[in-house]
Amino acid sequence: MATDVMIEARDLTKAYGTYRAIDKLNFSIRRGEVVGFLGPNGAGKSTTMRILTCFLAPSSGTAIVGGNDVFEDPLGARSVVGYLPQRAPLYQEMGIVEYLQFVAQLRALPPSEHKARIKKVIEITGLGDQLAKDSIGDLSKGYQQRVGLAQALLHDPPILILDEPTSDLDPIEKAEFIEYIKAIGRDRTVMLSTHNLAEVEASCPRVLIVSKGKLAADGAPNDLANRSGNARYVLEIDGKKRDSKTEVSVDTLTKALKEMSSGLTVKTLPSEDGSIEVQILAPIESGKDLRREIFGLCVDKSWTLLELRREVVQLEEVFRELTVGDQKAGARIEKAGVAKAAAARNAANAEADKDEDSDEDSDEEEKE
Amino acid sequence: MAEQAKSTKSGVLRGGIGSPLANIWTIAKREFRAYFNGPMGYIVVTMFTLFVGLLFFFLFGTLVLRRATLQPLFTSMSALLPLLCAALSMRSFSEERQRGTIELLITLPVRDSDVVVGKFLGAMGVLFLTLLATITYPIALSRMGDLDSGPVIGGYIGILLGGGAYIAIGMVISSYMKDQISSFIVTSLLGYILYFMDKTLIFLPQSVSSVLEYLSTDFHFKSIARGVIDTRNLVYFGSVITGGLMIAARSLSSRRWS
Numbered sequence: 001m002a003t004d005v006m007i008e009a010r011d012l013t014k015a016y017g018t019y020r021a022i023d024k025l026n027f028s029i030r031r032g033e034v035v036g037f038l039g040p041n042g043a044g045k046s047t048t049m050r051i052l053t054c055f056l057a058p059s060s061g062t063a064i065v066g067g068n069d070v071f072e073d074p075l076g077a078r079s080v081v082g083y084l085p086q087r088a089p090l091y092q093e094m095g096i097v098e099y100l101q102f103v104a105q106l107r108a109l110p111p112s113e114h115k116a117r118i119k120k121v122i123e124i125t126g127l128g129d130q131l132a133k134d135s136i137g138d139l140s141k142g143y144q145q146r147v148g149l150a151q152a153l154l155h156d157p158p159i160l161i162l163d164e165p166t167s168d169l170d171p172i173e174k175a176e177f178i179e180y181i182k183a184i185g186r187d188r189t190v191m192l193s194t195h196n197l198a199e200v201e202a203s204c205p206r207v208l209i210v211s212k213g214k215l216a217a218d219g220a221p222n223d224l225a226n227r228s229g230n231a232r233y234v235l236e237i238d239g240k241k242r243d244s245k246t247e248v249s250v251d252t253l254t255k256a257l258k259e260m261s262s263g264l265t266v267k268t269l270p271s272e273d274g275s276i277e278v279q280i281l282a283p284i285e286s287g288k289d290l291r292r293e294i295f296g297l298c299v300d301k302s303w304t305l306l307e308l309r310r311e312v313v314q315l316e317e318v319f320r321e322l323t324v325g326d327q328k329a330g331a332r333i334e335k336a337g338v339a340k341a342a343a344a345r346n347a348a349n350a351e352a353d354k355d356e357d358s359d360e361d362s363d364e365e366e367k368e
Numbered sequence: 369m370a371e372q373a374k375s376t377k378s379g380v381l382r383g384g385i386g387s388p389l390a391n392i393w394t395i396a397k398r399e400f401r402a403y404f405n406g407p408m409g410y411i412v413v414t415m416f417t418l419f420v421g422l423l424f425f426f427l428f429g430t431l432v433l434r435r436a437t438l439q440p441l442f443t444s445m446s447a448l449l450p451l452l453c454a455a456l457s458m459r460s461f462s463e464e465r466q467r468g469t470i471e472l473l474i475t476l477p478v479r480d481s482d483v484v485v486g487k488f489l490g491a492m493g494v495l496f497l498t499l500l501a502t503i504t505y506p507i508a509l510s511r512m513g514d515l516d517s518g519p520v521i522g523g524y525i526g527i528l529l530g531g532g533a534y535i536a537i538g539m540v541i542s543s544y545m546k547d548q549i550s551s552f553i554v555t556s557l558l559g560y561i562l563y564f565m566d567k568t569l570i571f572l573p574q575s576v577s578s579v580l581e582y583l584s585t586d587f588h589f590k591s592i593a594r595g596v597i598d599t600r601n602l603v604y605f606g607s608v609i610t611g612g613l614m615i616a617a618r619s620l621s622s623r624r625w626s
Contacts, residue, residue, distance in 0.1 A: 050471075053475040054474070054475060054624075055471055055474050055475050055624065056624050057624040057625050075385050075477045075478075075479070076385070076477075078475055078476060078477040079381075079383070079384050079385050079477035080381055081475070083475050085468065085471045085472075085475075087468040087471075088468075089467075089468050089469045089470075089471045089472035089473075090467075090469065091398075091402070091467075091469055092467070093402060093405035093406055094398075094405070102394065102398050103472075103476065104383070105386070105390070105394040106386060106391060106394055106395075106476045106477070106478050107382075107383040107384075107386070107476060107477065108383045108384050108385060108386035108387075108390070108477070109382050109383040110382070110383075113382060117382065135405075151472070155381060155382045155383040156381060156382050157381060158381055
């Protein structure tokens with residue numbers, strides 16, 4: 001099975017002075033996996049992708065891409081990867097076909113195949129009706145992104161590394177693109193970074209979340225959501241009891257709920273006049289659906305139930321929870337200004353390292 | 369897109385790693401075309417030919433030379449060469465970095481040396497074309513009397529070699545600078561320092577002046593333009609070009625480690 005591993009990062013580290021853009025990253029991706037690579041800005045996503053495509057060299061550790069070590073055989077590694085950087089690397093003055101021809105030549109595609117392959121990728125990326133345009137610079141952003149993608153697909157690579165491939169696409173194009181990634185992902189390895197969590201849930205059976213240069217989570221979006229710790233219920237009842245018309249206070253409600261099941265957190269939500277609305281957070285490991293019990297409680301106490309729903313924890317929340325320290329550090333850096341950015345980041349990192357001890361523990365649990 | 373994906377199923381890798389020669393040729397061709405895809409190439413060629421012409425006839429007139437000689441032509445060309453070459457080399461890497469296309473070039477299965485040599489040859493192609501445009505001057509002059517072909521051929525070879533040296537230096541500068549204009553200014557400054565180096569020798573002691581003389585581009589150029597091609601001159605231009613290209617390639621790969 002070892003040969004099935006297409007991308008492997010071993011203790012991958014990239015340091016700029018004392019600041020570590022990525023810090024001992026370990027993961028492996030198999031053939032046929034579509035993996036979403038998530039993290040807030042500055043978490044190290046692009047750096048990792050740039051190392052895997054040999055644009056940057058790691059400071060320590062190594063990566064194996066399609067069986068080629070990025071240190072020992074960078075050309076071999078580059079030849080098996082199709083890469084779309086965050087900013088599509090286009091020569092604006094060239095025509096679409098001319099540009100693809102240039103890439104085909106440097107990828108050493110047999111000349112007899114050039115025409116057919118270029119035609120194919122133009123068809124796949126829906127660029128056919130844009131060929132009349134003189135140069136790539138005349139295309140809209142979305143189409144330019146497609147040209148970038150066409151370039152990455154040209155040599156039919158077994159590994160695709162796409163850095164925010166959908167950032168310049170409109171919603172319809174995005175949806176099409178996700179379908180396409182799902183389809184080609186069956187027999188290829190695709191690693192794509194994005195900010196859009198809905199996209200990841202739709203297209204990636206597995207996600208890697210990086211935060212502050214470290215791997216914060218690795219798993220299926222659903223599993224990660226379930227591991228996040230809490231299930232959320234929203235309950236709304238009428239402010240007056242059904243029979244006696246006596247008022248129900250928030251305290252009574254909270255107390256009754258906590259008595260019903262231990263470990264609950266109850267928070268009051270803003271509600272309409274005459275009703276009480278609360279959010280109930282229950283630890284997920286109990287695995288129990290509390291709706292029946294809550295309904296039973298309302299019946300016992302003669303409360304009029306206006307609304308009761310259980311909310312599935314979204315990947316977005318998991319993401320926020322895992323990367324919250326990172327975002328705070330980012331905000332602090334913005335305040336510190338550009339000149340002091342490096343110093344501030346170091347400070348934030350040092351501070352975060354302390355907090356991280358507990359994070360790391362939970363990471364290890366997750367890996368297990 | 370999705371339906372089409374099914375038909376591309378297989379994931380069989382096509383292509384691989386191209387030979388250095390093939391890659392250099394592909395990159396040089398693109399580079400050469402890029403100059404003429406925008407106004408850049410046309411402006412550079414026209415300006416150079418025009419100024420060389422003006423300077424040539426001005427010098428020719430003031431010197432009142434009564435024989436058919438091309439010396440004033442080569443003097444004016446070599447004086448304007450640092451500017452021309454700075455304009456040709458400023459975009460080589462600065463532009464790629466500015467636009468982010470360097471990320472494509474470096475992540476394609478292409479050696480750094482292929483990129484550097486390809487870009488150098490592309491710029492040399494434009495230089496060659498520019499020189500071709502000035503060939504009307506010797507043709508016009510040959511009608512005035514017998515033109516000795518030795519110094520003409522020597523002059524053109526000298527200009528090509530000197531231009532190669534300036535372009536190689538410009539590529540080093542461009543590989544360190546993101547801004548084309550700064551790259552242009554620094555390269556032309558360096559070019560003129562090398563050009564004027566043998567013209568300040570009267571103020572210096574003999575030991576220093578002979579070293580500086582050897583370092584000056586114009587000293588070697590004048591020697592070749594006499595129609596005598598000496599190995600000393602070839603070694604000089606050869607080392608500046610090779611050295612420059614090696615440093616540019618080094619700078620390209622060192623970006624990875626930064």
